Amino acid sequence: MKSLTLSSPLDMHLHLRAGSLCETASAVAGTQFAGAVVMPNLVPAIETLPAMDAYAQKITAAAGTAFRPLMTLFLNTQSASDIEEAKANPHFFAMKLYPAGVTTNSENGISNFDAIVPALEAMQALDVPLLIHGESNGFVLEREAEFLPVYRQLAKAFPRLKIVMEHISDARTLALLDEFENLYATVTLHHLLFTLDDLAGGKLNPHLFCKPIVKLPRDREAIRAAVFGGNAKIMFGSDSAPHPRSNKESAAALGGCFTGPVLLPALADLFDRHGALDKLQAFVSDNARRIYHLDVPQKNLTLVNEPSDVPAAFDLPSGEQVIPLFAGTRLPWRIV
Numbered sequence: 378m379k380s381l382t383l384s385s386p387l388d389m390h391l392h393l394r395a396g397s398l399c400e401t402a403s404a405v406a407g408t409q410f411a412g413a414v415v416m417p418n419l420v421p422a423i424e425t426l427p428a429m430d431a432y433a434q435k436i437t438a439a440a441g442t443a444f445r446p447l448m449t450l451f452l453n454t455q456s457a458s459d460i461e462e463a464k465a466n467p468h469f470f471a472m473k474l475y476p477a478g479v480t481t482n483s484e485n486g487i488s489n490f491d492a493i494v495p496a497l498e499a500m501q502a503l504d505v506p507l508l509i510h511g512e513s514n515g516f517v518l519e520r521e522a523e524f525l526p527v528y529r530q531l532a533k534a535f536p537r538l539k540i541v542m543e544h545i546s547d548a549r550t551l552a553l554l555d556e557f558e559n560l561y562a563t564v565t566l567h568h569l570l571f572t573l574d575d576l577a578g579g580k581l582n583p584h585l586f587c588k589p590i591v592k593l594p595r596d597r598e599a600i601r602a603a604v605f606g607g608n609a610k611i612m613f614g615s616d617s618a619p620h621p622r623s624n625k626e627s628a629a630a631l632g633g634c635f636t637g638p639v640l641l642p643a644l645a646d647l648f649d650r651h652g653a654l655d656k657l658q659a660f661v662s663d664n665a666r667r668i669y670h671l672d673v674p675q676k677n678l679t680l681v682n683e684p685s686d687v688p689a690a691f692d693l694p695s696g697e698q699v700i701p702l703f704a705g706t707r708l709p710w711r712i713v
């Protein structure tokens with residue numbers, strides 16, 4: 378029987394939502410990870426330190442103290458001194474840039490980049506990472522590539538700013554990692570697993586509907602080759618993003634996959650099948666710790682090559698349900 382022990386696994390892009398979804402999603406994250414970068418796109422978005430601190434406390438109450446929430450602020454109108462103040466806050470990790478209207482609750486995102494230059498200058502000076510949700514709204518597959526000039530422009534204008542292309546899914550975006558030293562990327566489980574055929578090749582599966590959309594086989598192969606080849610600039614970021622079942626199984630289904638409950642067993646299985654188990658520790662922890670000089674709680678997670686059953690649904694305290702990836706199926710790996 379194969380087994381693997383991961384040291385302090387980290388999820389570098391996670392949506393923990395609000396209300397009863399937050400309790401469930403945080404508890405799930407706490408069982409697998411030593412920490413996670415928490416996205417700020419609530420309603421209203423987390424833009425101030427008091428709102429961020431209150432959110433961090435709520436997460437810790439559900440996830441436990443052995444889980445470190447690495448908090449982000451929604452980049453909007455913050456000044457250089459706001460960035461300085463944030464940097465001094467122990468919960469704060471990074472600023473998240475949502476170009477206007479691209480994803481759930483980002484309708485108030487930035488469409489004029491000039492407005493954020495003072496904040497970006499302060500971030501560069503203080504070594505505050507910039508996380509970018511790099512895909513404009515829409516189903517069109519070319520949309521992610523439309524961001525290539527934005528990444529290039531920012532990487533050139535702020536050469537000492539760590540710029541992270543969040544959940545990249547397109548082969549052309551991936552190629553930018555070699556072009557600029559200060560560009561990094563996160564990759565999700567679902568973009569490593571799926572293509573458009575899985576989402577909509579047969580019957581539409583709303584539980585695989587996410588932004589950025591899963592793409593073509595050639596994109597998935599390029600991302601897989603980089604991750605399984607051990608690219609040191611790529612970090613795992615699940616983008617797990619639960620919505621209540623009624624909002625997913627809907628004529629107006631919302632984007633976001635609830636991959637949280639299956640992340641480490643599914644990653645172990647995927648890496649194992651591609652002969653890359655020895656690359657998993659770097660992908661889920663070491664790369665991020667090295668890139669950010671991160672200090673996170675020590676937490677060892679052991680996985681074994683034995684089957685585990687995925688629940689068909691999670692009951693929320695509100696009485697609603699949320700459906701995980703691989704709901705009601707059996708995975709070949711489990712957490713001990």
Ligand SMILES: [Zn+2]
Pocket residue numbers: 390392416616618
């Ligand atoms: Zn996200």
